[in-house]
Amino acid sequence: MISKHNREAMLTELYKSAFPAVAKYISKMGGSFDDAKDIFQDALVIYYEKAIAGDAAVANKRAYLVGIAKHLWLKKFNAAILSTSLNDLPVDIIQTVDEQVSANKVLQYLQTAGKRCMDLLSAFYYDKLPMKDVAGLFGYSGERSVTVQKYKCLEKVRETVKQQSLSYADFIE
Incomplete structure (x- = not known):
């Protein structure tokens, strides 16, 4: 025993x-x-x-x-x-997901990429500007340059999420 x-x-x-x-x-x-x-x-x-x-x-x-x-x-x-x-089931799945995701946490992750990245991603995703307009607005030589920079910005955010996901502190209430 x-x-x-x-x-x-x-x-x-x-x-x-x-x-x-x-x-x-x-x-x-x-x-x-x-x-x-x-x-x-x-x-x-x-x-x-x-x-x-x-x-x-x-x-x-x-x-x-x-x-x-x-x-x-x-x-x-x-x-x-x-x-x-x-x-x-909800009709608008995106709206349901948006309600579940903490806007502050997403903003914190985006801020880790830097102001320029936030502005670029905001122009593309939030303002829905075409790549050509984003290139002119941010001084890039062309649409390809904007695409590469957007990818780099998203990778910075992804890396931050990977590094911070489910750390020990997430288990402490």
């Missing part, structure tokens, strides 16, 4: 080692942080019950726990999809 102290230490270690992977997976699959916490708690209970029953004699406890959580998420995700009527 495992002592109470050892059980708590084991569960704490599993939480620290496995929860970030579960949260990252659920985030990629469209879930929220609260979804990740709920799914992880359920997975931990299942794992603990199997461990007490002697069924969980696996070499990698973390991988086993993450596998349980992924299975639970897919089960929940598929059930939600199957129970959603097409009439319940």
Whole structure:
């Protein structure tokens, strides 16, 4: 029989080692942080019950726990999809996505690329100016130069998002 102290230490270690992977997976699959916490708690209970029953004699406890959580998420995700009527889905998907994305966070990511990049991206995406007009406005030699610069700006933003996505601080409330 495992002592109470050892059980708590084991569960704490599993939480620290496995929860970030579960949260990252659920985030990629469209879930929220609260979804990740709920799914992880359920997975931990299942794992603990199997461990007490002697069924969980696996070499990698973390991988086993993450596998349980992924299975639970897919089960929940598929059930939600199957129970959603097409009439319940929003007509304007872009508007729905825009409401879910924090405008401040997006703005922060864009600001990391610099003012010139923000102005260029704003002119192209927000003002919907043609490449030729953007080239003249920003002093580029042609449309190709604007296209290359726009790509570089977007890559700066993508790199920032990659570097900052799901850091340890994202898991602390």
